[in-house]
Amino acid sequence: MLGTGLLKGLGVTAKNFVGSYHDPERYTTIEYPEVKPKLPEAYRNFPFLVTENAMDPMGTLRCVACQICEKECPPQCIYIEKSKDKKPDASGKMQIYPAIFDIDTSVCMSCQICVEVCPFDAIKMDQVFEIATTDRYDALLLRREQLAKPNSYYQSIHPTEAAEVDGRLAADRKAAEEKAKAAAAAKAAAAKAAAAAPAAEAPKTPPPAA
Amino acid sequence: MSANDFSPLAPQAGSHVREVHDPLHGELLEVSMGPHHPSTHGVFRMIVTLDGERVMKLKPVFGYLHRNHEKIAENTTYLGSMPYTDRLDYLCSMTNNWAYAIAVEKLSGQPVPERAEYVRVILAEITRLLNHTCLAGFLMQDCGCSGTPLMYAFREREKILDLFESLSGSRMMCNYQRFGGCRVDPSADWLDGARKLTDNYGRFLDEFETLLTGNEIIMARTQGVGALSPELAINAGVTGPMLRATGVNYDLRKVDAYGVYSRFDFRVPLGAHGDVYDRYMIRVLEMRESIKILQQALATIPAGPIMDPKAKLRGFRPKAGEAYGRIEGPKGEIGFYLVSDGSPNPYRYRVRPPSFVNLTVLEDMCLGQTIADAVIILGSVDIVLGEVDR
């Protein structure tokens, strides 16, 4: 009968209208400014730099200014200048640090390639999206002071990923310590042997300078 | 008329070179629709010559979203172009990613682990659901059912986008696939979410079809409008649902059987008339087949690595050569043609855009129809300007 399809269609809209009062499948509105969206853990917006110590963010940046992200960034929105001196990083090793690290968020396409190529787990993706502004130049060019966020923040936004990264870094650090310890022990043993050797076999050993 | 004696240069009905200077027609009116027009799906422009309401001539004008994807890709690394492919057809980033990954894998001979192939199939089919649902919504918007179908389509789209976001981190620009696999392994929870979506989607489709398919107004509005002959469709390079709506059985998932599509049991729906209604119905039926593929893929997805362990992320330099890789995207055959000279950047990077080529026959479909029909014919082609103009 002509009109049956129409009536059936009206039935669907009526079902949706009534359903929007009781069925969460049909009423999907999020009252945004009052209710914040539940962002999934994987959500990414713009990059930030991880620091080990929230009290001294500039001193404990994981970034060593290797400039890999700058080269790999597809839209070329990262600018890094290496420091001329070295500073101890969180584990006390002397490292170059970024004297300038800027990200132009007016260009960034949130592609996460900087995160994927970073060998030091120093750059990660942030989840802040409420960044509308009236100033295009200064407000959207993030300096390293604005980019630096503590590791605890990283753990709070990407807990699974951060736990994995922390575990890996701890293992690396432990391995490095053991290596250093072994190297120190070997060095000490060698020095001991060397100290013992000249006394006994001094004539046989050629002078080191020769 | 067979395909063999078809000559587009001969003046005949449906040809783009037909002159419309007929003293009986009186004054013709030339209307420029677009680039700002509510029904052109973005910044597409058509210069339409009208006799009263009848379309006598229709010239598409492109380039209002020509953002130089190919030139930029030739100046970045192979990996760096992956996020740009998201922005080609911005409704279906996953299939764009896959087409590009397949082209690069052909170029470099990179194998892909089995689990990644399954994940790619799952994501591509979810993308097909997403694209076809939105297309149906937009098409109905063009027909004049303002609001309701599009609103329902976007409600379902949000559910799919939530899935994409929880997997890849972004709603639209997933940048998920890599040469030799995928970026992250979907968790068991994610796969459960995908199963739930698949199970519920059939119900949504039933409801959507009750609303639209049998509706007398829509049938009167779309049946017999913008018919396309299979001969012309083949000769003009039309692919995807538009080609199958004319009755040509050509689906790259069956023909090329790329990925692991040969393992799934699904049918290729075919149309009979090639009109707007058929193009709408083909998409609805394809969604039903996609659900079938999804159910099979989600039930049989194997465990294993998601990335080939030998795949390189940085410093990827394929040897000199060239390759053309293509897949069946939701809009048609999306292909990438890559020429490598051994450097980290492709020497030539070319996107074969499905909707751009499908627009070749827009004039042929619109001639003799009314201007209001031209709007829904364009809607049924399913264009996304990011891909048309690149």
Added chain:
Amino acid sequence: METPEQIRDRLLARFPGAEISVVANPAPAAQHSLLLGHAPAVEIARFLRDDPTLKLDQCSNVTGIDWPEKEIVETTKSTVPDPAGGPPKVVETKIKRIQPGYLEVVYHLYSIALGHGPVILRLRTGNRTDAVTVPSLTPVWRACEFQEREVFDLFGVVLTGHPDLRRILMWDAFKDFPMRRDYVAPDDYEWEPTPHGDVLEKAKRHYPVPPAAAPVAPAAQEAPKA
């Protein structure tokens, strides 16, 4: 499907005197292509479309490639017998040679009827400046219509026999061919907060001239280099 060599042989038998050669593709995909001369290209294309064993009824992809002129250094090794009677010496001779540039149009053909492909056709122009014509294959496959216009627009290849050869993506008054490799983009690098490489070179043109006299400037520039 027949191999490109078989297709070439069959085409040569059908079109005696035509220039047809196979261009090998070293990539793992091994999609070799057929390089066609200009004269019977349209007829060859029509033959490929209508031939019952090939039936290449779909022209999927049309694109241009720019191959600018490049200098090739060929090293040839030759063994020169030592007149003194010792072991023969290996002498390397280097020949520099300018390989002329050309523009290329590539067609990817598939068969919907038989489900095979691709057969790849290549057409080359004489050079990149004044002999930039190739025959258009739009009379054979309508699919080429917009894509050939795009090749004309972005590469500047003039496709003779195309029914409507106008710019398609850029505006009509545009003069350049932007996909050519020697295209110079307009200078709009006033605000480049994150430049490096080429972009830095372009951005530098907009930097203010330092107010201090010349002797200071080199020192200031050298400092970061150190």
Added chain:
Amino acid sequence: MSDNPSAPTPGITQQERDELRRQGILLTSIQELYTWGSSHSVWPLNFGLACCAIEMIAASMAKFDIARFGSEVFRPSPRQADLLIVSGTVTKKMAPQVVRLWDQMPEPKYCIAMGACAISGGPFKQGYNVLKGIDRYIPVDIYIPGCPPRPEALLHGLVQLQEKIRGFKLTGPDAPRHLRADLPCDYPVPEFGAHDLEPPANPDVWKAPVLVRNEKA
């Protein structure tokens, strides 16, 4: 009632106004009424350019529901619109049409540059046909970075715009553009040139600061 920009209702403190409001008496000034009204009925132009347009459509759909901000009335004609959401890449071929649309919109009108492309050309800024920011030709009120910004980010930008409108004064040097005779009200539409748009930027609107970067070591 007063339209004095510094004190909305002189002589009455905010506490007293709150008390009066509780008693059912609403005091306001013309300025407050004007800005309150115009901030809650910002009708956008139904104008999508690229990827961000899809997120703009999503923002107007059920889940995000831009109607809660009084902006659900997407007008297809610029003559009826207050807000131009530049949602996506503005190519050089499209830029003259965008400027023309902006010129056709009646004052008061506002512009939101949504997404990286509209702000600066974004990821496509290296392209030969991409305009590096729509603010080269028309004044932009709010910039929303993101590629694309989430619909919530668009809503956040809209709230920022509403706050900006509520801060407008009706008189004096801080008055918005449409209430001042000395500011330009039409913006020249660029012409298609042989190599680029002419002019490549509108110097009345756009002046980039200088940021000198050093040569890399």
